Structures are given as structure tokens and as C-alpha cells.
Amino acid sequence: MKNDSHLPNGDFLRIQPKIRNPRIWIAIAVSAIFSLCVTFCAAAQDETQQEETQQQSPAAVVPRMEADPTAGMLDTGFRHLYELDFAAARAEFVKYQKLRPDDPFGKAAEAASYLFEQFNQKGVLTSDFFCNDSKFLNGIDGNPADNHNPAFLDANRNAREMAKKLVAENPKNPHALLVLTMTDGMEADYDTLIEKKQLAGLSMVRQAEAQANVVLGLDPTAGDANVALGAGNYIIGSLPGFKRALVWFGGIHGDKQRGMDQMQKAIANGHYFRPFAKILLALAYERERQPDRARILLSELAVEFPTNPIFAHELSLLDQRHTCGKH
Numbered sequence: 001m002k003n004d005s006h007l008p009n010g011d012f013l014r015i016q017p018k019i020r021n022p023r024i025w026i027a028i029a030v031s032a033i034f035s036l037c038v039t040f041c042a043a044a045q046d047e048t049q050q051e052e053t054q055q056q057s058p059a060a061v062v063p064r065m066e067a068d069p070t071a072g073m074l075d076t077g078f079r080h081l082y083e084l085d086f087a088a089a090r091a092e093f094v095k096y097q098k099l100r101p102d103d104p105f106g107k108a109a110e111a112a113s114y115l116f117e118q119f120n121q122k123g124v125l126t127s128d129f130f131c132n133d134s135k136f137l138n139g140i141d142g143n144p145a146d147n148h149n150p151a152f153l154d155a156n157r158n159a160r161e162m163a164k165k166l167v168a169e170n171p172k173n174p175h176a177l178l179v180l181t182m183t184d185g186m187e188a189d190y191d192t193l194i195e196k197k198q199l200a201g202l203s204m205v206r207q208a209e210a211q212a213n214v215v216l217g218l219d220p221t222a223g224d225a226n227v228a229l230g231a232g233n234y235i236i237g238s239l240p241g242f243k244r245a246l247v248w249f250g251g252i253h254g255d256k257q258r259g260m261d262q263m264q265k266a267i268a269n270g271h272y273f274r275p276f277a278k279i280l281l282a283l284a285y286e287r288e289r290q291p292d293r294a295r296i297l298l299s300e301l302a303v304e305f306p307t308n309p310i311f312a313h314e315l316s317l318l319d320q321r322h323t324c325g326k327h
Helices: 009-015 022-055 073-082 086-099 104-122 150-169 174-194 198-218 225-237 241-249 256-269 274-287 291-304 309-321
Strands: none
Touching: 073 086, 073 104, 073 274, 086 104, 104 150, 104 174, 150 174, 174 198, 174 225, 198 225, 225 256, 225 274, 256 274, 274 291, 291 309
């Protein structure tokens, strides 16, 4: 076959098809223009669809769910408290109060930080205190005026007032009733151990027990309420016989074993006060000469809060003496 590119210009022209009808040329031109338009429009439509797809991506269409900024604040605060970093604990509790000003739990947690700090300063949550009947049953050393803790009392009073308002609106509000149980229980500890007002403290114990029973009736899983019940029953049950008889006539009863069982329930179902229940029960086991049970709880606390030196120290003391020599 000959290569047409080598043909003279005239010969090349002679082999082209001869289309003499102008209508055919017009039809060809229109068809070509139509094809170009279809191609262009299809490309433009594809580009528009891509832009719309990008604009309607899930990130743009689906609303973003913002996390609750208060979530974890109380947990973090209580962890600092059990690590004996009371300033850091209070900082978390104050932040929580600013974000949740209507929740009395934040103020109750702040009150707990002041009371726990004083307990730490006075060595209340140690075997030296629990194993010494003169301290355990009569309170810390020093006079009440020197041991006065206005920061605790103010925060505790504010928490109680806030909770009472919520209970007035809804008498079956378990959250508000739990706060009342906390505030009454902490004030009972303060009156008995710090200011040595035993009758006032025992009266608060009875009040805290009443609140705790209501809370547990509404919500059996509210294990933190068992701390107040357990501590109250154990302390009253540990009183000498004549004192127990006096308070019994005042309608205040106590049972050591029942108190220890209630603290065990707080450990099983509690949340914020679960470590506190472990501390109390471990020290109660030491008083009752059950060192093996005390060792288990103290070991768990030492692992959970390694920066708190008290738990490791109590373990070493337990290994040395094997039992609590009450005196």
C-alpha cells in the first residue's frame, strides 16, 4: 500500500471524498458541536457532584457531640485526696463547682478534702490512732479550740443547705439524699474525733444513718452511703458497755460486726468513698485482731495509691507486730 504522504498535493486532493452537498457539512458541524457540549456538560456535572459530596461529608453534616467537661473531675479530685495532695484535690472540686453550681456534691467533696487533710495531720487514719482506745474513743490530742476547722464546717454547711433545697423539691432525690448522708457522716466524725463532742457526734451519726437507709432504699447500688452506716455502727459498738447503754437510751445503737459488714458493702459497691471504706475496715480488722484481712486491704491500697506513704508504712507495722495491741 502506497504512503499517501509522498503523493503530490494535487493527487492527495483527488483521493479525498467529494462532498458537494452543503447540508451534509452543516449536519456534521452541528453533530460535532453537540458532542462537544455533551462532553463539557458531563464533566461540569461530575465536578459539581464532587464538590457537593465534599461539602456534605459526615464531618460537616453530622453535629459534633461535645464531651461533658465535668466528667472525671470528681474522680481525679478524690484520687488526689487519697494520694494526700489536698490542694490538687480541692482545685478539681472547685472547678467542678464552677461548671455545676447546682450540684451540692462538689461542695461536699471540698468539705471532705478539708476534713481528710486534718485527719492526715492528726494521724487519725492510722493504727496508732485506731489501736489506742484513749484516742479512738476520746478524740485527737489538743483542745477543741485549737483543732477548730472553719473551712470544713463552712463547706459542709453549704453542701447540706444545697442538698436540703433539692430534697424539698423532690423528697426522693437519691443524689441529694446521698449528699446529706455524706455531710452528716463527716460532721459526726468531726464532732466526735476533732472537737470531742461525743453526744453531738452520736446524734449526727443517727441522722446520717437515717439518711443512708433512705438512700439505699431508693438506690441499693449507692454503696457510698454504707460508709456512714458502717463507721457509725463500728464506733458506737466499740464504746465501753456503760457508754453504749447511755446512748442506747437516747435511741442510738451500734454493732461492730454490722458496721464492718456495711463497710464491706461500701467496698463492693461504693465509688468515691470506696478507698475510705477500705482504710476504715483495714484498721477495724487490726483492732479486732484479724491481721490477715487487714493486710489484704492495705496491700490493695498501697498498689492503688503508691504515692501515699501511709499504706506501705501500715503494712510494715503490721508485719512487725502481727496484731493491734489496744491500750
